[in-house]
Amino acid sequence: MIKEYTKQKTDLFNVCVIIPTYNNYKTLTRVIDGVLLYTSNVIVVNDGSTDTTLQILKRYPQIQQIHLSKNKGKGNALRVGFAHAQKCNFKYAITIDSDGQHFPEDISVFITALEKAENKNLLLIGARNMSQESVPKKSSFGNKFSNFWFWVETGIRLQDTQSGYRLYPLQKLKDIKFYTTKFEFEIEVIVKAAWRDVVVKNVPVKVLYDETERVSHFRPFKDFTRISILNTWLVIVTFLYIKPRNLFRNLKKKGIKRFFVEDFLANQDSPRKKALSIALGVFIGLTPFWGFHTVLVLFLAMTLKLNKVIAFGFSNVSLPPFIPFIIYASVKIGQFVLGTDNSYTIQEISIDFKAFKHLKTYIVGSFSLAIISAIIFGILGYVFFAIFHKKTIHHNE
Template identity: 60%
Template sequence: MEQLKCCVLIPTYNNHKTLAKVIDGVLAYTKNIIIINDGATDATALILESYAELEQIHLPQNKGKGNALKLGFQKAVDLGYDFAITIDSDGQHFPKDIPIFLDALETETNKNVIYIGSRNMNQDDVPGSSSFGNKFSNFWFWFETGIRLKDTQSGYRLYPLREIEKLKLYTPKFEFEIEVIVKAAWSGTLVKNLPIHISYDDAERVSHFRKIPDFARISVLNTWFVLVALFWIKPRDLYRRFRKKGFRRFVREDLLQSSDSPRKKALSIALGVGIGLSPLWGFHTIIVLFLAVLLKLNKVIAFAFSNVSLAPFIPFVLYLSLKTGAFITGEELIYTVDEMVDNLGFITHLKTYIIGSISLSIVASTIFGFLGYLILTVFDRKKIALNNG
């Protein structure tokens, strides 16, 4: 604890039955403890009088776990700590697991890491609602960050304080523990699970998680994060990789040399082209990434080829769509590309445009997918022959 400049944060609210046991358990490992009394109305204040030697923050009113943790983080930074382990005061976590976090951090090359205690959600005393909520949270965390974890809701964690201090964190209650790991992952912090023990002893444990309002707050937050991930984070990361590697290296490493099969890559190309040429303007990115995830295709390839309708190509895409629609419907349309864009005359033929756009996207996606499969298959065979040679 001393070498790593690490402390333990214990946020607490009306857990007088288990608080002293948790504090005593942590004291067996360290005195670097900060307790945040989040406006408790039970015997918490009286219990904490027996631990006057420990750093304490007392709030006059309950404002939520997220707010308590933020105050604890700031206090820890002010005291010169670099890391903080958070442990719940309701008795579900075991202080004997503290060395698990310290051992992992000590051997970690990149110290910019958040460790989340991974609970065994299959043990008999775990409530079904907790297991479901955790799976729900894990899925959305993966969708938003691309990181697969077994447990994203455990409050037993280790945080890198200097990195957390850089984040703009707003939520005050339980949803804070989702906000902080998503934003940290987006900023480049590693987020990993470590196995821990867990207890759901209903005789002592008091949970203040309100299933309907707190789950609703978490759902709203995840909805917002999904939109941010689709419209900003994923395109940003793709652009950064493209800019860092350059066009040829990006194509070679991210598209051609990915471990996906030629069939999967070709289907990803077809998906990207099909969505990019569709009349769903303004929604191409969110739709193509959602379908790529849903269909387990290559997100990078699908997104890259969906940009077939980038700004410089839009007039030509509209023109081809309108001409295709006119050919199918038999309608006579006389437009040049310039006339169509300048006068927006194609809007008066919206039905023709939509028919043509959908038809064009289907035909183009089929052609590009088929050609992509042929080229990628040849490339894949050459690569295998080269490796074997």
């Protein structure tokens, strides 16, 4: 009953199943046979296998097959599979690994979740039980590592970001440019999809790690290095472009007045949290980390669970027209703290930045100014929000 129902729904939603494979002859037959019980829309991408994969696939003339002459990596195989599925006008693709760790019957889990979802712009990732005994410790650690960076890059918390058992919205992927071709592609695709407002979420699936059958092509040093480089780049893009873009989109969508009232004043955060967000923004904005203020303030606001909108807004205390005055005040405070006396005018600071010849004085003064200003603005912010909070409660009563 479930099998027939799933078959009908895969046809209704125009879903295919893509199976990338490389030298998994021990488990490939079982995986294909299992998938065919739930759908006939199957695409196998043979990623340059050198074992008996080709002979196995000859037994399945009814399924679509793509044979790559050389092994170029799982990411490339998936991209080739996606492109083929798009040409065949499929709207969604479920990917399942050929190493036997996934259960084909869980295809019904993805189809049911897709059917129930109000927003069909959806990317589903099968969440495995990583705490079971058969799961290798390195896989469990790697998954936690990946989950953390996905949260940093998208703000979305997931239980499992590394599972290859997924449902992809093919039309949405068509508009995204990808660069990776190995295992790291599965990270790139979900992060960039989330940046394009695709709903990314987990669905529960079963997992089997049978070391007598399973062949893993993951190379710990090379692939972990690739993944680390990719995450570094994605984090940089997140804080320099994605986060500010989202803030300005929200501002543009709501308008200045509504944005200020809803996201700044009427935000459900406590007065204390808002005040700390102001203090963080002012502190970072006045520190000497020029060019990195946005990255630092958004990262710290997320890490400390403060209000990103408020922190980002107040970090702009160092807008270009204010920079000469900030440097001048920093130098004067630095001289006071260190007991030195180097006279500079605003014109000297704004034209040729002579104050930087005494870098120690500037840095000491800059951090002193940042701390003092953060405390003052934080206290004033707390008083303001506390009064506003009380008035709001009184008005609602």
